[in-house]
Amino acid sequence: MYPNLYYAINDWFGWKINALKIFYTFGIFVALGFIAGAYFLTLELKRKEKQGLLQPREETITAGKPASFFDLFINGLVGFIFGYKLIGAFIASRSHSIDIQDYIFSSGGSWGGGLVLAAILIYFKYREKNKQKLATPEKRIIRIWPHDRVGDIVIFALIFGIIGAKLFDNLENWDRFIQNPIGNLISPSGLTFYGGLIFAATAICIYAYKKGINILHLTDAAAPALMIAYAIGRIGCQVAGDGDWGIYNSAYISDVPGHVVASTPQQFNEKLGENATYFLSGSVTDSVGVTMNVTDRHSESLEKVPHKSFKGPDFLPTWMFAFTYPHNVNEDGILLKNCEGKYCRALPQPVFPTPFYETIACTLLFLFLWLIRRRIKIPGIMFCIYLIVNGVERFFVETIRVNTTYSIFGIHPTQAELISASLVITGLIGIAVLRKRYVPKPGSI
The missing domain is CATH 1.10.287 (Helix Hairpins)
Structure with a gap:
C-alpha cells in the first residue's frame, strides 16, 4: 500500500524523499476522479447543446474594470492559506518525527511561505485585470453555455460532496463520533459516498435551476461522469488502504504479517485465535508490550467474525481475492517486520479487496x-x-x-x-x- 507518494517512490525506485509525504494517494485519486468526471460531463453537455437540448443564458458583465480590493484580498487570502500550510508541510516533511497529516490539520505553518504565495497571487490577479482595463469600463452582454459552468459545478460537487460524505460517515459511526466529535469532523479519513452524492446532487440542482439549465438533461449528462469518477476514486481507496475493504476471506491466511497463503478452515480459525484481542476488542499488543486500539471493527466472539471462503484461480494474483493492506493509511492491524515510520501495519487476516472490485465494476458500468x-x-x-x-x-x-x-x-x-x-x-x-x-x-x- 502507498498511503502517500513517499511510499510509492521509495518502493519503485528506492528513493526516500520525505517531502513527498504531503501528497496522499487517496487525495490524488479523488482529484483525478473529479478531473475525469468534469471532462466527460463537458463532452456530454456540448453534445446536448449541439442537439439544441440545452441553451445558453445571456448575462451582463462590466468589462474593463481594474482589480478591486476584494479581488486582490480573496486571491491573497487563498494564496496565504495554501502557502502557509503546503509550504509549511513541505518544510516540516524533512523531519521524520513530524506527522504530516496531523500537521496539515494543526495550526502550524510557514508564515514566509504564506506571505510569498499571497503576494504572487495578488500580483497575477492585478496583472490580469490591468491587461483588460479600459479607459471607461463598459457593460457587455455575453452568452454562457452550460458546459462553461462545469468548473462551478465541480466546485459545488467538491465542497458539498465532502460535507455530505463526512456527515453520513459520522451518522453511520455514531459511537465513534460521540467519543471525539471535532476530531471526526475534521479528520481527512472517513467518507461515505452516498452522503456526498446526495448533498452534491442537491446543491448542483439548485445551482442549475438558478442558472436556467434543464435539470433532467444535466443529470443525464452527469450519469457517465459520476460513474467513472467513482471508479477512479475507489482506486485511491485500494491504494491507500483507507478501511473500505471487505470481510475476511477464510480460504486464505496471513502466515507472516503482510504475506498471504491459502489455508484450510482449521488454519483460519487458529489464526483468529492468535490475534484474538484484535478480533474481539480491536486492540493489539506490540513487541514492546504496549497495548493499543487500532480498529473499531470487532466481534462479540471469534465464531462471529465475519468471513466467507473463496479460493481464487491460481493464474490470478492472490491479492485480488485476499489482501492484508500492508502500510494502510488507517494504521490498522499488526506490526510489519523491519518497517520504520508511521504506516507499519497490516491486517492480521486477509480480506476481500472490495475497492478493487468496485473499480472494475464501475468502469464497466461507465462504458455501458x-x-x-x-x-x-x-x-x-x-x-x-x-x-x-x-x-x-x-x-x-x-x-x-x-x-x-x-x-x-x-x-x-x-x-x-x-x-x-x-x-x-x-x-x-x-x-x-x-x-x-x-x-x-x-x-x-
Missing part, C-alpha cells in the same frame, strides 16, 4: 452508460438507469463488506444497502413516470 447514451431519447431516463445500476452494484458489494448495520423489523441492513435499495426503487419509478409523461417534440433528435 457511455455506449447507450445516444440511444436514450427521454430526458431523465439516463440518470434513472445510472441510479439503478449504481444501486445494484453497491448492494451486492455490501454482501462482502463490513459496515454498521441497523435493526429494522428483524433484518439488519447497512446504511449503504438501504440507500442503494432506495436508489434502485427511485430509478425504476422515475423511468415509469418519465416514460408516461414524455411527449416527443416534432423534429426532435
Whole structure:
C-alpha cells in the first residue's frame, strides 16, 4: 500500500524523499476522479447543446474594470492559506518525527511561505485585470453555455460532496463520533459516498435551476461522469488502504504479517485465535508490550467474525481475492517486520479487496452508460438507469463488506444497502413516470 507518494517512490525506485509525504494517494485519486468526471460531463453537455437540448443564458458583465480590493484580498487570502500550510508541510516533511497529516490539520505553518504565495497571487490577479482595463469600463452582454459552468459545478460537487460524505460517515459511526466529535469532523479519513452524492446532487440542482439549465438533461449528462469518477476514486481507496475493504476471506491466511497463503478452515480459525484481542476488542499488543486500539471493527466472539471462503484461480494474483493492506493509511492491524515510520501495519487476516472490485465494476458500468447514451431519447431516463445500476452494484458489494448495520423489523441492513435499495426503487419509478409523461417534440433528435 502507498498511503502517500513517499511510499510509492521509495518502493519503485528506492528513493526516500520525505517531502513527498504531503501528497496522499487517496487525495490524488479523488482529484483525478473529479478531473475525469468534469471532462466527460463537458463532452456530454456540448453534445446536448449541439442537439439544441440545452441553451445558453445571456448575462451582463462590466468589462474593463481594474482589480478591486476584494479581488486582490480573496486571491491573497487563498494564496496565504495554501502557502502557509503546503509550504509549511513541505518544510516540516524533512523531519521524520513530524506527522504530516496531523500537521496539515494543526495550526502550524510557514508564515514566509504564506506571505510569498499571497503576494504572487495578488500580483497575477492585478496583472490580469490591468491587461483588460479600459479607459471607461463598459457593460457587455455575453452568452454562457452550460458546459462553461462545469468548473462551478465541480466546485459545488467538491465542497458539498465532502460535507455530505463526512456527515453520513459520522451518522453511520455514531459511537465513534460521540467519543471525539471535532476530531471526526475534521479528520481527512472517513467518507461515505452516498452522503456526498446526495448533498452534491442537491446543491448542483439548485445551482442549475438558478442558472436556467434543464435539470433532467444535466443529470443525464452527469450519469457517465459520476460513474467513472467513482471508479477512479475507489482506486485511491485500494491504494491507500483507507478501511473500505471487505470481510475476511477464510480460504486464505496471513502466515507472516503482510504475506498471504491459502489455508484450510482449521488454519483460519487458529489464526483468529492468535490475534484474538484484535478480533474481539480491536486492540493489539506490540513487541514492546504496549497495548493499543487500532480498529473499531470487532466481534462479540471469534465464531462471529465475519468471513466467507473463496479460493481464487491460481493464474490470478492472490491479492485480488485476499489482501492484508500492508502500510494502510488507517494504521490498522499488526506490526510489519523491519518497517520504520508511521504506516507499519497490516491486517492480521486477509480480506476481500472490495475497492478493487468496485473499480472494475464501475468502469464497466461507465462504458455501458457511455455506449447507450445516444440511444436514450427521454430526458431523465439516463440518470434513472445510472441510479439503478449504481444501486445494484453497491448492494451486492455490501454482501462482502463490513459496515454498521441497523435493526429494522428483524433484518439488519447497512446504511449503504438501504440507500442503494432506495436508489434502485427511485430509478425504476422515475423511468415509469418519465416514460408516461414524455411527449416527443416534432423534429426532435
